[in-house]
Each structure stands twice: as structure tokens, then as C-alpha cells.
Amino acid sequence: xxxxxxxxxxxxxxxxxxxxxxxxxxxxxxxxxxxxxxxxxxxxxxxxxxxxxxxxxxxxxxxxxxxxxxxxxxxxxxxxxxxxxxxxxxxxxxxxxxxx
Numbered sequence: 714x715x716x717x718x719x720x721x722x723x724x725x726x727x728x729x730x731x732x733x734x735x736x737x738x739x740x741x742x743x744x745x746x747x748x749x750x751x752x753x754x755x756x757x758x759x760x761x762x763x764x765x766x767x768x769x770x771x772x773x774x775x776x777x778x779x780x781x782x783x784x785x786x787x788x789x790x791x792x793x794x795x796x797x798x799x800x801x802x803x804x805x806x807x808x809x810x811x812x813x
Contacts, residue, residue, distance in 0.1 A: 729787060741756040
């Protein structure tokens with residue numbers, strides 16, 4: 714599954730944290746609460762998605778985005794989006810390919 718992209722360099726996520734008056738650690742705790750396995754998302758991982766510096770990350774796993782949005786009680790599409798198209802340039806091969 715492709716990774717989700719944060720919207721607007723993480724601004725909607727920063728805005729939501731500010732609106733709810735939550736720290737990264739508090740949101741991390743909320744993600745542990747909604748995670749059936751109890752692991753959640755670390756404050757540092759959330760920090761990379763909210764950051765604008767050199768440690769910022771634009772992509773995350775669907776599970777990460779889901780736990781963050783569940784913890785914030787917002788819809789996933791307000792903070793994240795799917796990639797528009799594949800940028801993969803890796804050639805795939807098949808064991809049953811015909812040479813010709």
C-alpha cells in the first residue's frame with residue numbers, strides 16, 4: 714500500500730494540535746489509547762510529520778495516519794492525502810515473461 718502524504722507540509726496537523734491545545738506527547742498518548750495493540754505513534758514520529766525543518770517527513774504509513782486522526786477525532790482526509798500517481802521507476806520482471 715502506498716504511503717500517505719501530509720497536507721500542506723503538515724500545517725493542518727499543526728493547526729489541529731493548536732486548536733485542541735495538545736502537545737506531541739499528549740497526542741502520542743491518545744494514539745496509544747485508540748490503537749488496539751496499545752502501541753500508538755511516538756511523539757517523535759508525530760514531530761517529524763509536524764516539522765518544517767530538515768527532520769520533517771512528508772510520508773507516513775496508513776496505520777500512522779489513521780492512529781493520529783483517530784486520536785485527534787478528525788477525518789483522515791483533512792490531514793493526509795494519497796499520492797497522485799506512482800513515481801516508481803523500478804522495472805518489474807516476471808518469471809513467466811516471454812523473450813522475443
